[in-house]
Amino acid sequence: MQRFLKLLLAAAMVALLTTNTALAHAFLDHAVPGVGMTVSGPVRELRLYYTQGVVMAFSHVHVVSAAGAQIPTGKPVNDPSDQQTLIIRLGRALGAGTYSVTWQVVSVDTHTTQGTFTFTVS
Amino acid sequence: MSHKASMACAGAFAAAAALAGIGPALSHTIVGNRVFPATIGIDDPGVNDELGLPTFAYLANPDDSLEYDFKIAYQKTITPDLSFSVGSAFTHLVNTVKPDGTIGTLNGWQNVQTQLKYVPYQNAEHEFIVSVAGSVEWGHTGNASVGADAFSSFTAKGFFGKGFGDLEAEWLRPFAVTGEIDYTWSSHPIDVTGIDPDTGLVLIDHRPTVLTYGVTLQYSLLYMNAFVHEVPPFFRQLIPTVEAVFSMPVSNIGPSVIDSVPGTHEVTGTVQPGVFYIGRLGPVSFELGAEALIPINRASGKHVGAVAILDFFLDDMFPDSLGKPLFGGSQPRPAGLY
Numbered sequence: 001m002q003r004f005l006k007l008l009l010a011a012a013m014v015a016l017l018t019t020n021t022a023l024a025h026a027f028l029d030h031a032v033p034g035v036g037m038t039v040s041g042p043v044r045e046l047r048l049y050y051t052q053g054v055v056m057a058f059s060h061v062h063v064v065s066a067a068g069a070q071i072p073t074g075k076p077v078n079d080p081s082d083q084q085t086l087i088i089r090l091g092r093a094l095g096a097g098t099y100s101v102t103w104q105v106v107s108v109d110t111h112t113t114q115g116t117f118t119f120t121v122s
Numbered sequence: 123m124s125h126k127a128s129m130a131c132a133g134a135f136a137a138a139a140a141l142a143g144i145g146p147a148l149s150h151t152i153v154g155n156r157v158f159p160a161t162i163g164i165d166d167p168g169v170n171d172e173l174g175l176p177t178f179a180y181l182a183n184p185d186d187s188l189e190y191d192f193k194i195a196y197q198k199t200i201t202p203d204l205s206f207s208v209g210s211a212f213t214h215l216v217n218t219v220k221p222d223g224t225i226g227t228l229n230g231w232q233n234v235q236t237q238l239k240y241v242p243y244q245n246a247e248h249e250f251i252v253s254v255a256g257s258v259e260w261g262h263t264g265n266a267s268v269g270a271d272a273f274s275s276f277t278a279k280g281f282f283g284k285g286f287g288d289l290e291a292e293w294l295r296p297f298a299v300t301g302e303i304d305y306t307w308s309s310h311p312i313d314v315t316g317i318d319p320d321t322g323l324v325l326i327d328h329r330p331t332v333l334t335y336g337v338t339l340q341y342s343l344l345y346m347n348a349f350v351h352e353v354p355p356f357f358r359q360l361i362p363t364v365e366a367v368f369s370m371p372v373s374n375i376g377p378s379v380i381d382s383v384p385g386t387h388e389v390t391g392t393v394q395p396g397v398f399y400i401g402r403l404g405p406v407s408f409e410l411g412a413e414a415l416i417p418i419n420r421a422s423g424k425h426v427g428a429v430a431i432l433d434f435f436l437d438d439m440f441p442d443s444l445g446k447p448l449f450g451g452s453q454p455r456p457a458g459l460y
Contacts, residue, residue, distance in 0.1 A: 025152060028348040029358070036292075036351030109441045115155055115349050 026050040026084075026107035033119040041121040042093035048076075048103060053083035058106035061088045066098045083108065094121050150400075150409060150435065154246030156285030156298060157344055159398040160433045162413055163365035164302035164336035167251045167283035169205035169239050171436040171445045172197050177211075178431070181415065182424040187218035191232075199437075199447040203241040207257075210234045213268040221267060230265025239279075249285030249298070254278075261309065273310035273329070279303070285342075287349060296346040297339070304334040311374045330371035338365045344400060359401050365394040365413065390422040394429065407438035 032047040033039040046061065056078045063071040072091025079085035086105070099121070104114040151158040151168025158166045162177060177193040195209030215228040237257035244251035257277045264270025285298040308329035315325045340363045347358035368391030375387060396413025412430040417423030437445035 027344075030347065030352055034352035035347065035349065113155070117349055
């Protein structure tokens with residue numbers, strides 16, 4: 001019994017080292033600039049990496065400054081090599097300040113998810 | 123009830139306390155931006171298409187026996203808010219009292235359990251959900267030698283879940299709580315087992331009506347990474363959790379038995395700190411979790427045990443077949459939120 005449990009634990013550790021996040025819906029895995037992070041400017045584009053492929057035609061991303069001003073953005077497009085990544089080119093380079101990103105995407109299995117995060121440009 | 127029978131019941135009672143509330147339903151639930159993992163001490167508050175294979179538990183019973191349980195459970199959504207579950211557990215008992223009175227090893231299956239669960243309300247914006255369930259443990263479907271009851275029992279259940287993503291303070295937003303309360307009664311609350319040869323008194327087994335309740339406190343690094351602050355890879359897939367589950371006989375308890383463990387009116391339970399990991403290996407979407415089982419008193423266990431779970435998310439692996447409700451589409455969500 002103890003040997004079986006040790007083997008089971010070893011198998012679980014191998015599985016953990018080779019896995020990535022996955023859910024039935026496209027949640028944000030990480031972003032550039034990162035969620036809650038402070039980056040040095042200027043920032044000219046956002047990259048949002050999701051846990052599942054997203055359909056760019058039904059995805060929306062908005063960027064707002066701390067003063068509430070809407071930052072002009074281009075239409076989100078998929079990374080040609082990775083359907084789980086959205087690239088949003090900004091209408092202007094972001095200067096110093098804190099910005100709020102609101103996203104809404106439709107995953108390839110047709111579920112809609114949305115979220116909001118902030119980042120700071122130093 | 124004889125002392126030997128009392129001790130035998132103690133092991134089963136403590137095991138039931140540790141596994142209380144699991145039932146046959148194991149699921150993870152997504153409400154708005156919140157993922158409630160499939161917890162072990164209590165069930166999570168939603169309905170889903172999932173396969174728990176297995177949930178493993180190691181218990182040191184107060185009667186000095188060691189118990190290893192391997193639980194299998196399958197949950198299938200009938201509609202987006204209604205599910206049916208079926209499950210059982212294989213038990214390996216070591217250093218236990220065998221039917222012939224000797225000390226040794228016993229193996230066998232617990233009774234089959236089935237459950238219907240319904241979600242009457244959920245609020246994605248506030249990450250809040252409530253659900254109710256009714257379950258049956260079917261007597262005589264398991265092996266009596268490992269404690270499976272010959273008679274059926276019925277349980278009425280209530281669940282809730284609340285994520286705190288709607289709070290202003292960012293450090294509080296990854297927190298979530300879930301809870302479950304069960305009311306269990308037997309189809310044969312009183313059973314005449316014989317005549318005491320010494321006293322001539324009728325021997326009666328009481329199957330108490332039991333109230334089981336539990337709560338989890340979760341700190342979701344999964345949530346923190348997506349909505350609060352970036353978390354390093356691997357850690358961003360973790361949900362550290364503390365669970366607490368308690369059982370208390372509330373009626374049909376019978377007379378107190380001197381030196382019985384647990385005491386006939388005693389509350390048993392466990393505190394279970396641990397962590398859940400959500401990931402994917404190729405096409406397989408799964409959750410892996412492990413917790414320590416810390417008994418709250420001697421009646422709940424002799425020393426710390428352990429539980430672990432491997433849960434497969436069928437709604438992710440087979441979204442067009444096994445993973446979708448029999449009737450209706452996927453779980454309804456407020457427009458734009460899910």
